[in-house]
Amino acid sequence: MLAVDHLAPLDRESDRATDPTRASDPTRAGDRLAELTREGLVFGCDYNPEQWDRAVWDDDMRLMVEAGVGLIAINIFGWSWINPAHGEWDFAELDEVMDLAHAHGIRVNLGTATASPAPWVTTRHPEILPVSVDGTRRYPGGRQAYCPSSPIFRGYAAELSRRVVERYAGHPALAMWHVSNELGCHNALCYCDASATAFREWLEARYGTIAALNTAWGTSFWSQRYSAWDQILPPMAALSLRNPAQLLDFQRFSSDQQLELYRAEARVIRELSTAPVTTNFMVTAHIRALDYFSWAGEMDVIANDHYLDRRLPEPLAELSFAADLTRGLADGAPWLLMETSTGAVNWQPHNLAKGEGELLRNVVSHVSRGADGICFFQWRASAQGAEKFHSALLPHAGTDTAQWRSVLEVGRTLRRLQPIAGTRVASDAAVLFDWESWWSIENEGRPSEDLRYLDQVHAAHAALAAAGISTDVVSASADLSAYRLVVVPALHLVRDADADAIARFVEDGGTAVITFASGIVDQDDRVRLGGYPGAFRDLLGIVSEEFSPLGPGQVVALDDGTSGAVWSERLRPVDAEVDARFVDGPAAGLPARTRRRVGAGSAWYLATLPAAAAYRELLSRVAQDAGIRTVDALPGVEIIRRASDDRSFVFVINHTTESVEIAAHGRDAMTDEAVDGTVVVVGGAVRIIEEAS
Structure with a gap:
């Protein structure tokens, strides 16, 4: 069994770890995707032949060809299929599926099979099972029943990956490699003994000394000062609020540990194969544990899974945002939608079917925002298992169905759109997004439970979309020189270098719109003293003396006839113009919106969340002043x-x-x-x- 070292913390000042196997060229992801789109847009799906009798496979392949499916992801959950017992290996059926795919002209996105351990693994090594925040162990029966820091699990996963790669690296059907599956979807945060050991190693690599850690974590508060590394535990459930800096570092550590699982398998693959390597991100509203900006440079192809989230008030707006953020992870290059659904999913409280034409509209929305491939989970709807009511390309009712006819329409559409492959979305505006700000702003002890990071980011993105402004969603440390307008919503945690870059962008002629709760803490979650908004105070020409969050459902009036929600604050201008004031509420009479001209540009500040129509009108006005042509877009x-x-x-x-x-x-x-x-x-x-x- 191969040993795998723990991952040292990523250097987020440079935004990437040093790894000779990673994709160092920022255009590499787009270049490698072009290998898959040489004949145009990709139409693909997950295929799980191990769930079906051999007699079904030939019919599956025939129907895939009829639908136009050209790429299948297989062996994603194949551990117990090909390695049913310790030391026992059986590739006969996987060999046959690979050969069948090749015979039908279908390429394969081949999984390493490490997504969930076979039952014999957890029976032989129960210590690899993950532990929840309350100290209770989680057991097999679902998926991802492993601790991401476990050296034992990592050793088995590396051996399994090597066996798969050695067998299929030269197979003519192979198009790309799929490492694990949705890493961290269920087990992102583990609190077991192996995780505690790995966390201490990560912290020691990050800080060097206990004294430096104590300073970064502010451990003089509540007598938390450490005198030795072995005193540090993961931030498990406590009787009171926990140390926010410790929580933040554990979230960073946990993202890094999941990334190391990917990197370990990618190293094995790249030793033996030249095919592109990737894994499927989960850029979506309900997954926040992984900092994908620190992952993106490791991928040969940027791939995302996205399903309409009917729990949200505006699921289509979230789809658009997720697609634009995925494009940002790809540095503007085309990307691959690795999973989506033809209809209902199985994991929401109300799993709604898609209406007439909705499937095609969803597909085209992703393509319009940079996807050069659309793949579905899954090919054939499962007859058993936890996802038996999840929709698929081939439904339970078979081919004489409206859903199958919709699938054929998707296939025809993607074939007609082949010339679009390789084109890019051009944007003059950007929204800054940051996973660490998401973690920091929503950790314990925040000013208002109604201050939710994604709500603020989604509101800014939706307002730009409503104004007809094409928008990139990029990292807080991205190069901003290509944009005329940058919106900075609730960038709670910001590094000095990133704040300086935003200031230079404005001085050089750009326009920045910065919203409340931005610039408040540094990288150690330490409040920037001297008045809010901390890192942006001088750029904006304002000082906020006190937060005045609004109560549940409270709305305040502004003197320009608009209204605000969620937030207000006691703000005074230093050398900024006041564009609007609060009429009522806890900050009545004080500025609600300001503008300061800086160099050749302008910096705006919003001290409350505008209503949707007012937000649209404001950003349309600001965009026009910045020289961006807006479109009088119709709702919907x-x-x-x-x-x-x-x-x-x-x-x-x-x-x-x-x-x-x-x-x-x-x-x-x-x-x-x-x-x-x-x-x-x-x-x-x-x-x-x-x-x-």
Whole structure:
């Protein structure tokens, strides 16, 4: 069994760890995806032949060809299939599936099979089972029943990966490698003894001395000062609020531990194969444990799983945001949607089916925002198991169904859109996003439970979209020079270098809109003294003396006729212009919105959350002042442009029931008909126009 070392903490000042196997070229992800899209957009799915009798496989392959499926992810949960007992290996059925795929012209996204250990592994080594925050152990029966820090699990996973890669590295069906699956979806935070040991090692590598850790964590508070490393535990459930800096470091550590699982398998693969290597991210509203900006450089292909979250008030807006953030992780290059659903999922309180045309609209939304491939979970709906009611390309009712006909329509559409592969989305505006701010702002002891990070980010992104402004979602440390407008929502934790970069962006002629709760703490979750908003105080020309969060459902009026929610604060301008004031509430009479001209640019501050329509109007006004052309977008209608040096495509996605008319010149990419002047997009339809050059 191979031993695997614990991961030292990532150096987030440079935003990447040093690893000779990682993708060092920021364009590498896009370049490697191009290997998969050489014939155009990818249409793929997860395939689990181990769940079905051998007699079904030939029919599956025939139907995949009929639908246009060209890429299948297999062996994702194959551990007990190919390694059913200790020392026992059986690749016969996987060999046959690989050969069948190749015979039908279907390429394979081959899993390392490490996503969930076989039962014999946890029976032989119960110590690898994860421990929850309350100290109780979690048992097999679901998936991801392992501690990510366990050297025993890592050794078995490395051996399994090596066996798979040695056998299939030269197989003609192989297109790419799929490491594990949705790393950290269920076991991101583990509090077992192995995790405690790894956490102490990570902390010692990060801080060097106990004295430095005590300073960073502020352990003089509540007599928490440590005198030796072995006194430190993971932040398990306590009788009171826990140390916020310790919580933050444990979240960083946990993201790094999951990344090391990926890196260990990727190293094994790259020793023996030249095919692209990736894993599936979960850029979505309900997964927050992994800092994917620190992961992105390790991927040969940026791939994301996304499902409509019906628990949210605006699931389509969240889809758009997640797609734009995934594109940001790809540094603007095309990316791959590794999993999505044809209809209902099985894990929400109410698993709603998709309406007529909704599947195609969802697919085109992802493509319009940079996806060069659309893959589904899964091919054939399971007859047994926890996901038996999760939709699939081939439903329980078979091919004589509306869902199967929708799948055929998706396949035809993706084939017609082949020329779009490789084009990019061009944006003049960006929203800054930061997982560490998400962790910090929502840890214990915050000013208001209603201050939720994603709510603030989603509101800013939705306001830009409503104003018809194409928007990238990028890291707080991203190069901002290509943008005219940058919105900084609730960037609670910010490093000096990133705050300085935002200030330089403004001085050089950019416009920044910074919202409340930004710039409050440094990288150690230490409050920046001297008045809020801390790191941005001088740039904005303001000082806030006290937070005045609003009560549940409370709304305050502004003197420009708009309203605000969630937040207010007792703010005074130093050398900023007041653009609006609070009329009532705890900050009545004080500034609610300010603007300061800095160098060639402008810095705005929002001390409350505007209502949706007011937010749209404000960002439209700010964008126009910044020289960005806005579109008078209709609610429920997406208009997105993807382009290359010589081609440009406009996507119009009508999520409403009413027809809309859009100015356009060129040809319809789906029908090849000429378009001259306007195009009508009926309710529920999509149109993709290749613009005349």
